[in-house]
Amino acid sequence: MGQEYRHTKTTISLINDHFVFCPRCRRKVLVGQVESRFKELVNEICAQNDWLILAMEVMPDHVHLFLHCLPTDSPSGMMATIKGITSRRLREKFLHLRHLPSLWTRFFFVSTAGNVSSDTIRRYVEAQKKRG
Template sequence: MLTRPVFTPKYRRHAFFGEVRERLMQVLRETCLMRDWVVLGMEVMPDHVHLFLSVPPKWAPSDVAKILKGVSARRILQEFPKLRRGRGGGHLWTPSFYVGSAGNISAQAIQRYIESQRKYQDDDA
């Protein structure tokens, strides 16, 4: 099953730059690898994360998003304690998320969309 989780940091703050961004990408990849989920696309923007995954059908899309958010929040907040301060109140992610399964849209179209997100961020900089 192809799933597309998208989630944002608490208060949509711009938290994912440089070392934090690279480590978050690594944590997400490791989490997927441990569960035999295949990362087909990933873009970590300063204020949100897009993923495109191939996940065995035994996993509910909402469980995939919850696991990714839980594991990444724990590790990132341990390694970057400055993210605990401020408006986030010790939380990395908002309680909500979007997750969809790819059925009507081709996998190539989803990958193009995720890759295009980086271009829009570069244009805004």
């Protein structure tokens, strides 16, 4: 996967954000059907918002998500959208998640990657499943 530059009427950009976020109390709930449905939801949300998924790995107790976005997209807004929609929809569908006041912690890690480090981050994210 090569670098993709995004074009708008006034901007050409290369912004790639690496996010890491966790369920509340680092519970290991992202397994089986919950993991599958979470991935479907993230794909839908990203498509609707014109965010390209460069890599995604879902571990039982945390998520690595590497996205390509426009300069008008704020990392905190992107996380609010992804976490809000997935929390609501997963807790509606899976009864064992309903007792949680929310699925996700309020916190997340984000790092913006430039052209040189994007491949390194992609390999790191993809290697997470093999390590766990």
